[in-house]
Amino acid sequence: MTVLAVLLGLFVIATIGLGVVAIVLRVKLGRARAEVARLEEERLIVAAPTRRRPPRAIRRATYAVKAVAETADMLRTHGVQALVASSIDDLTQWLREDRAAVERATAPDGTVTMFFSDIEGSTELNVSLGDRAFVKVLTRHDEVMRAAIEQHHGEVVKTQGDGFMVVFRWPTDALRAALDVQHRLATDRGRLRTHAVRVRIGVHRGAVVARDGDYFGRNVALAARVAAEAEGGEVLVSNDLREALIDSTEFVFDDVREVELKGFTVTEQLWRVAPSPDDR
Template identity: 50%
Template sequence: MIEAVIILSVLLALMLAGLIVWHVRLVRSRREVERLREVLRRQGKGLTRRERRAQRVKEIVESAVDTATKVRDRGVAGLLMSSMEDLARWSQEDRTEIAKVAARDGTVTILFSDIEDSTALNEQLGDDSWVRLLGSHDKLVRACVESFGGHIVKSQGDGFMIAFSAPADAVRAGIGIQDALSDGSDRRLRRTPIRVRVGIHCGTAIERDGDLFGKNVAMAARVAAQAGGGEILVSDDIRAALHDVEDIVLVDGRDTELKGIPGVHRLWEVAVI
């Protein structure tokens, strides 16, 4: 009698484990479908209801076949081990991007940059020369970001949105960009000088599909919009975070209103020597 109870308990546990695995895979499939829908929505190619339903059915069937194959090849124990590995990997994938940019307290430092008067410069140079100039600019910015451990969230035509763990690293990267633009080492940039404006702010942000959102992201963009060509502006929060950093000098604090953000905000210019 006891043996029968034990066997029944084991069978029930295995069935429950199988249901958990199936549910996890189903949730994962739905998430992938939603991600695909979001990508296509951004491209103006929304899925029809029939296409969404067909995609879900396809994902579920593929998951079920994969599960059955693992049971056949590895047994239930092998399936459970594989599922644990999948869960660990999915968890790692989900936090990879935010882990790259978040400090220990959960904040992130966001740097926006763009080329001053880029539209007029494009018109002056023509598309082919403009694209080549952008290539030199992008290479320079990426090198500076890499040097200071930043993460490029996205490129926005003539500018970048970049995230750093530490405010000091973001500011040093901004200084590096301005120094590299002015040292004349790139032949194309030496022949056609460009002026880049940089704005930096820090705070919490929301990560979704490798992008960052939230009021602090908007704040960083507004700070950058106040900068002039060749200038690096930082928020008062960045200034506070740099209070004991000796190699960064802030000058010319000024109060300004930022579009869409209530109140008056003090911005500080970074001295680029």
């Protein structure tokens, strides 16, 4: 009877312990979800005041899943005590860092300047050079792009093949980077000069939606369409961006064209950009 009583007591204690752990987890996850939801309400969604935000349920679900996953990982790795003792700030640090990255790319008026680029005729160049040589050319192209972007305070959002999507806080930095890229490519003494790599660049500014380190919205699509209209070696900008720099003497907008951009119903004015004569 004594042994049975001891075993029964241990079973009761274990059951109570598991119940306590379950309660702690439930409370911890509840606090995490609440904090993440609160931070999401404060999170900078870079958009004009009249632009609608993504549905709240979608936003909260996304970050709640992230919080639950991180909490489970902490429990598996460090146990219940570490979970109970950990700070909510650690759990949500990823969100604060994401918000800081968005703020770095946002001008005081709530706009972001977007820069898209790609290599003109890259498929034909790949076929003519062969895969191995083309990869070497592409590597050098990426080095030139990133050096110019970093020097002018740009943030690479993503790359795809030979294409770049970059955001800047200020239109002047975006145009300086674009012109710097073209200058570096034209004067490169290595593979880029030998194989005549020509990059087309399009720049536009406007209100966008930022989510998970990426940018979405009509203005992002328009910026990509502007780049598609550019020719190799050319920097092309939207009329909105030109108007933002209309008083600047640093850049020359020396050609204008009326175009119908795919997916847009209104004809757009696009301007070719060159540095001022003093900078050439």
